[in-house]
Amino acid sequence: MFQVPAKTQYAIRALAHLARSGGDSAARVALAQNISAKYLEGILNQLKLAGIVTSDRGRGGGYRLTRPASEIPMIEIVAAMEGELKPVECVDDSSVCSRGAFCMPRKFWQGLKDSVESYLKSVNLADLAEEPLITICGTGKNKNPTKTEAKGAR
Amino acid sequence: MFQVPAKTQYAIRALAHLARSGGDSAARVALAQNISAKYLEGILNQLKLAGIVTSDRGRGGGYRLTRPASEIPMIEIVAAMEGELKPVECVDDSSVCSRGAFCMPRKFWQGLKDSVESYLKSVNLADLAEEPLITICGTGKNKNPTKTEAKGAR
DNA sequence: TAAATTCCTATGGGATTACTAGGAATATGG
């Protein structure tokens, strides 16, 4: 339960990799982190739209963080991939149903949300990307990712 | 993100209803809580297998809690519907990948799990079913549930 | 100018979700 989508896990591993490498191409990140290269392209693009990474096109280009990793709270990453934190429809909006502010289930879910939110705000990308890691582990859904060759080095 | 399945929301509302009514048939719970009657049958059955409710078949039968609501932590209900709390595969099992105990992402997800778990253990069904509620609110996915007639009273 | 790269759109298979349908088994009240 409360399974985190592979997409979000990939995003986090990719960003941790970028934090450590200082910037890299999608293909090389994918190779290093064992993620489908084409799929990762879309993820990085989404992270760019969210203002977490920036990119350079063309030969020698790639992605890099817009800020130091220590200034990127995990909640921002998760929100970029999955949108607002909302376990049930009526969280943060007591007008959804007639019980409104007095609804106990709503308070319960609100408490869950607050709990998760506070944790995700308390951790940042630098905490995750710190030594002595080289390869960032984690399992997604893909067992046999496309072996796109990542040629050349920067 | 972290959307809670309608099924789990239904289960909680149904149990809160049972806590307040002292026991009722699936059809009447469904009517009172605006949940599809047939769908709710399956949910209550699942809760029975988990030892949270018990049932009497036949005329005059229905479902009731096996224990006082105050002795049913919310985590037990959620676990009954969705299984173990496991945001990622490697949580609680560092042997899943080679990084094992030193994997930072794993520690991160472990922290998230602990945070959610601790909250769900801190709230029980009685907290949720308390006054002054009559109808328990909450929205699921069904907009037009089957209007199964719940005839008769106990 | 060829190669490396991001960027864009479309498609598809598999799994899950939220039911719906039908009826068998069982107990009770009248």
Add this chain to the structure above:
DNA sequence: CCATATTCCTAGTAATCCCATAGGAATTTA
């Protein structure tokens, strides 16, 4: 004793989401 209320069981299904894959256009540089 039997009609009725109830749980219990199994199967199907439409819609949605997830995790990619595929192909190529646009862009930049060595």
